[in-house]
Amino acid sequence: xxxxxxxxxxxxxxxxxxxxxxxxxxxxxxxxxxxxxxxxxxxxxxxxxxxxxxxxxxxxxxxxxxxxxxxxxxxxxxxxxxxxxxxxxxxxxxxxxxxxxxxxxxxxxxxxxxxxxxxxxxxxxxxxxxxxxxxxxxxxxxxxxxxxxxxxxxxxxxxxxxxxxxxxxxxxxxxxxxxxxxxxxxxxxxxxxxxxxxxxxxxxxxxxxxxxxxxxxxxxxxxxxxxxxxxxxxxxxxxxxxxxxxxxxxxxxxxxxxxxxxxxxxxxxxxxxxxxxxxxxxxxxxxxxxxxxxxxxxxxxxxxxxxxxxxxxxxxxxxxxxxxxxxxxxxxxxxxxxxxxxxxxxxxxxxxxxxxxxxxxxxxxxxxxxxxxxxxxxxxxxxxxxxxxxxxxxxxxxxxxxxxxxxxxxxxxxxxxxxxxxxxxxxxxxxxxxxxxxxxxxxxxxxxxxxxxxxxxxxxxxxxxxxxxxxxxxxxxxxxxxxxxxxxxxxxxxxx
Numbered sequence: 001x002x003x004x005x006x007x008x009x010x011x012x013x014x015x016x017x018x019x020x021x022x023x024x025x026x027x028x029x030x031x032x033x034x035x036x037x038x039x040x041x042x043x044x045x046x047x048x049x050x051x052x053x054x055x056x057x058x059x060x061x062x063x064x065x066x067x068x069x070x071x072x073x074x075x076x077x078x079x080x081x082x083x084x085x086x087x088x089x090x091x092x093x094x095x096x097x098x099x100x101x102x103x104x105x106x107x108x109x110x111x112x113x114x115x116x117x118x119x120x121x122x123x124x125x126x127x128x129x130x131x132x133x134x135x136x137x138x139x140x141x142x143x144x145x146x147x148x149x150x151x152x153x154x155x156x157x158x159x160x161x162x163x164x165x166x167x168x169x170x171x172x173x174x175x176x177x178x179x180x181x182x183x184x185x186x187x188x189x190x191x192x193x194x195x196x197x198x199x200x201x202x203x204x205x206x207x208x209x210x211x212x213x214x215x216x217x218x219x220x221x222x223x224x225x226x227x228x229x230x231x232x233x234x235x236x237x238x239x240x241x242x243x244x245x246x247x248x249x250x251x252x253x254x255x256x257x258x259x260x261x262x263x264x265x266x267x268x269x270x271x272x273x274x275x276x277x278x279x280x281x282x283x284x285x286x287x288x289x290x291x292x293x294x295x296x297x298x299x300x301x302x303x304x305x306x307x308x309x310x311x312x313x314x315x316x317x318x319x320x321x322x323x324x325x326x327x328x329x330x331x332x333x334x335x336x337x338x339x340x341x342x343x344x345x346x347x348x349x350x351x352x353x354x355x356x357x358x359x360x361x362x363x364x365x366x367x368x369x370x371x372x373x374x375x376x377x378x379x380x381x382x383x384x385x386x387x388x389x390x391x392x393x394x395x396x397x398x399x400x401x402x403x404x405x406x407x408x409x410x411x412x413x414x415x416x417x418x419x420x421x422x423x424x425x426x427x428x429x430x431x432x433x434x435x436x437x438x439x440x441x442x443x444x445x446x447x448x449x450x451x452x453x454x455x456x457x458x459x460x461x462x463x464x465x466x467x468x469x470x471x472x473x474x475x476x477x478x479x480x481x482x483x484x485x486x487x488x489x490x491x492x493x494x495x496x
Contacts, residue, residue, distance in 0.1 A: 018433070018436065018437060018438060020431060020438055020459055020472055020474075021431070021438050021440070021441070023394055023429050023441050023461060023469060024391065024392070024393040024394065024441065025363070025393060025394055025395070025396040025397070026068075026360070026363060026364045026393040026394075026396065027068070027069060027298070027330065027332045027363055027364025027365065027366070027395055027396055028066065028067040028068045028069065028364055028365070028389060028393060029067070029068070029069035029070070029071055029121075029123070029300075029332065029364070029365070029366035029367070030062060030067055030069070030070060030071065030366065030367045030368075030369065030370050030373065031071045031073070031125070031334075031366060031367070031368045031369045031370065032058060032070055032071065032072045032073065032369065032370045033073050033076075033368075033369050033370075034072075034073040034074070034076055034081055034090065034092050034093075035073060035076035035077070035092065035127075035133055035135065036092070036133065036135035037092050037135075038369060038371060039058070039369050039370045039371050039374075040054055040055060040058060040370075041054055041055075041092070041093065042054060044091065044092055044093070044094065044095035045095055048101050048102070048103050048104075048105050051093070051101070051105075051107065052105070052110060055107070055110060055111060055114065056114060057374070058070075058370055058374065059111075059114050059115055059118055059120065060118070061370075061373055061374060062118070062120055062370070062373070063118040063119065063120065065373060065381060065384055065385065065389055066384075066385070066389040066390075066391065066392050066393065067120065067389070068119065068120055068121060068392075068393060068394065068395050069120060069121040069122075069123060069187070069188075069366075069395060070111070070115050070120050070121070070122050070123065070370075071123045071125050071188075071190050071258075071366060072108070072111055072122060072123065072124060072125055073125040073126075073127075074108055074124045074125060074126065074180065075087070075125075075126040075127055075176060076090060076092065076127055076130070076133065077090075077127065077130045077131055077132050077133050077136065077160075078130070078131045078132075078144060078145045078146070078162065079091065079092075079097060079141075079144070080176075081093055081107050081108060082106055082107055082108035082109070082180070082184075083100070083106055084176070084179065085179075086172070086175060086176050086179060087143070087144070087145070087176060088140075088141035088143050088144050089101070089141075091136050091137070091138050093107065095138070096138050097136070097138055097139070097140055097141045097144060098141025098142070098143070098144070108124065108180070108184055109184065112184055112185055112186060116185070116445070117445075119392075119427070119443040119444075119445075121187035121188065121395055122186055122187055122188075123186065123187055123188030123189065123190045123256070123258060124177075124180050124184070124186045124188070124189055124190065125190040125191070125192065126173070126176065126177055126180075126189065126190070126191055127191070127192065127194055128162075128164075128173045128191055128194070128195070128240065129161055129162045129163075129164055129169070129173070129194060129195065129196075129197075130159065130160075130161060130162075130194055130197075131144075131145060131146050131153045131159075131160035131161055131162050132146060132159060132160035133159065134158040134159065145162060145169075145172065146160055149168065151215070152166045152168055152169050154211070154212045154213065155212075156197055156200055156209065156211055156212060157197075157200030157201075157209070158200075159197065159200075161197050161211070163213050163215075163216050164195065164196060164213075164233070164236045164237055164240065164284075165213050165216030165217060165220070165232070165233065165236050166216050170236075170239070170240050170243070173240070174240075174243065174244060174247060177189055177244065177247075177248075178247055178248070178251060181248055181251050181252055181255055182251055182252075186255060187255065187256060187465075188255060188256040188257065188258055188297075188298075189244075189248055189255060189256070189257050189258070190257075190258045190259075190260065191258075191259055191260070192259075192260045192261075192302075193260060193261050193262045193283070193285075193302060194283075195237045195283050195284060195285040196211055196233055196237070196282075196283050196284040196285070197211065197283075198277065198282065198283065199277075199282050213233075217229060217232065220232055230281065230284065233284035234280070234284045234285070234286050236284075237284055237285055237286070238286060238289065238290070241259070241290050241295050241296075242290075242293075242295050244257065245257050245295045245296060253401055253402075254401050254402065254464075254465035254466050256297040256298060256398060256401070257295075257296050257297050257298075258296060258297065258298040258299070258300055258332075259287070259290060259291075259296045259298075259299055259300070260299075260300040260301065260302055260334050260366065261279060261285055261287035261299075261301055261302070262277060262279045262283065262285070262287070262301070262302055263301040263302040263303040263304060263305070263312075263317055263333070263334070264277070264279065264312065264317065265279055265280065265287060265288050265320075266278055266279065266280050266281075269320070270316060270317075270320045272310065272311075272313070272316060273311065273312060273313075273316065273317065273320075274311040274312065275311075275312065287299075287301070288324060291321075291324060291325065291327065291329065292324065292325075292326045292327055293327065294327035294329060296329060297329060297330060297398050297400075297401065298329060298330035298331070298332055298398075299321070299325075299329055299330065299331050299332070300331075300332050300333060300334045300365075300366045301317070301321055301331075301333055301334060302333075302334040302336070302368075303317050303318060303333045303334060303335065303355075304334065304335070304336035304339075304368075305317075305336075306347065306351055307351065307354060307355065307358070314355055314358065315358055317333075318333055318358060318359065318362065321333070322361075322362055330362075330363055330364075330396060330398065331362045331363065332359070332362065332363060332364045332365055332366055333355075333359055333362065333365055333366075334365070334366045334367075334368060335352060335355050335356070335365050335366070335367045335368065336368055337352050337367040337368060337369070337372040337373075337380065338368055338369050338371060338372050338377075339351075340352070340372050340375075340377035340378040340380055341371075341372060341375055341377040341378070346378070347378065348378055349377075349378040349379050349380045349382075349383035350383065352367070352380060352383070352384075353383050353384065353387050353388060356384075356387075356388045357388060360388075363396045364393075364396065391440040391441075392440065392441065392442055392443060394429060394441075394443065394463065394467070394469075395467050396467060397466060397467035397468045397469065398466045398467055399466065399468060401465075401466035402464050402465070402466035402467075402468045404468075405464070405468040405469065405470055406423070406424065406425050406462045406463070406464045406468065406469075406470040407423075407424075407462075407470055407471075408460075408461070408462065408470040408471040408472065408473040409421035409422060409423040409425075409428065409460045409461075409462050409470065409473045410422045410423070410473065411458070411460060411473045411474075411475040412475075413475065413477065413478060414448070417450050417451070418448055418449070418450050419448065419449055419450075419451060419458050419475065419477070420447060420448040421447055421448075421460055421473065422447070423447070423462045423470075425462035425463055425464055425470070426445050427443060427444075427445055427462070427463045428443065428444050428445070428446075428460050428461060428462055428463070429441040429442070429443055429460070429461040429463070429469070430442055430443075430444055430449060430458065430459070430460050430461075431458075431459045432451055432452070432455040432457070432458055432459075433455065433456050433457035433458075433459075434452075434454045434455045434456065435454065438459070441461075451477060455477060456476065456477055457474060457475065457476050457477060458474070458475055458477060459472045459473065459474045460472065460473050461473075
């Protein structure tokens with residue numbers, strides 16, 4: 001049977017005009033922990049200049065590894081890694097809680113600005129209830145909640161914890177988080193797995209201690225409360241999560257809210273899974289309920305076990321959480337990449353790479369923590385760049401946070417070697433046609449670009465703050481093409 005002339009024409013056109021490649025979408029996040037100076041700053045006695053240089057090293061490293069999101073811990077223990085009128089400066093920054101850095105600077109503002117220059121989202125990470133960590137050595141500041149409102153703070157094991165059953169505690173944490181959402185151009189709010197604390201044992205008897213919330217529980221009962229103590233504790237956390245999600249959206253709809261709970265919902269769920277921690281009964285965290293009610297925009301359960309560890313098998317847990325995602329939120333599991341240098345047995349880089357591969361369908365991962373990349377433990381840098389992170393990827397869209405996709409940019413050539421565009425957006429993906437092929441997409445926040453020699457066409461896509469993308473705007477470049485292939489994308493800043 002012969003081929004029609006019209007079909008031949010279509011085939012000829014498609015051969016002459018290669019279609020644009022799809023824009024890769026994958027969350028590539030990393031936790032940057034400040035508690036106990038795990039990731040930043042490395043010590044509590046660094047100068048402002050040294051702290052800034054360390055932060056830039058982290059951000060440059062993340063950019064070079066083609067990551068796209070930093071989850072930066074800004075409230076480790078009712079303190080602040082930024083200037084706050086509500087809570088004191090963190091001891092981890094200056095060596096003494098309440099002491100401001102000198103010369104004065106704002107680490108969170110600095111991190112947001114510099115992350116955005118590099119095409120990285122910045123998610124502010126808060127601990128809702130921890131009031132003091134054993135790694136803290138100095139005295140608490142006078143305006144710390146343990147001093148200003150000691151009745152709301154309980155000693156439990158070597159820690160101090162704010163009582164989640166106290167409405168004033170919930171109000172303070174909400175106030176702290178919303179203050180940051182209002183004042184900073186962050187891309188997300190993030191909380192981890194600490195709600196009611198992990199169980200502590202009596203050092204003398206070895207028996208588990210109950211959390212000392214007798215005051216708030218007794219008040220609930222005297223006021224006619226009918227729930228069991230466990231249900232009441234879960235309700236306290238549920239109410240906080242639901243209120244926080246709604247409050248963030250009321251202030252800035254596009255700011256994503258992420259939760260990173262303990263990776264196992266309950267022992268025996270699914271049936272082959274074993275655990276010494278019952279998240280539901282020990283931490284009083286009904287994480288499955290939050291996920292299925294859509295009280296978050298992304299869920300990052302801490303799946304900190306290897307693929308072949310049967311009692312806590314990574315793929316089995318990932319599949320269970322995937323099947324539980326009835327609200328269709330993002331599921332980006334947390335990986336324990338620090339096992340590359342810390343743990344027994346230590347992991348090989350291939351374990352992390354394989355877990356990233358298993359998580360491709362769910363849309364990405366968050367790795368704990370940045371120190372593994374800074375140390376390049378086990379050759380993780382090369383393994384990522386040779387494998388799953390060989391080229392850039394953009395954060396997956398959250399369509400429920402935006403009403404419509406942005407319009408495509410308006411392109412114009414403003415000289416023999418520059419292209420400009422107009423758009424209300426501030427993040428763009430760019431690809432060039434050279435030697436008959438489109439280059440991998442790369443990001444920029446600039447509104448002009450100098451295409452490299454040999455590029456004959458440019459394509460630009462705009463992203464809104466929820467990650468929705470515009471149609472591609474294409475423009476043929478009015479200049480003679482070079483026969484030399486483009487080795488690298490242009491060096492440009494990438495801001496959000």
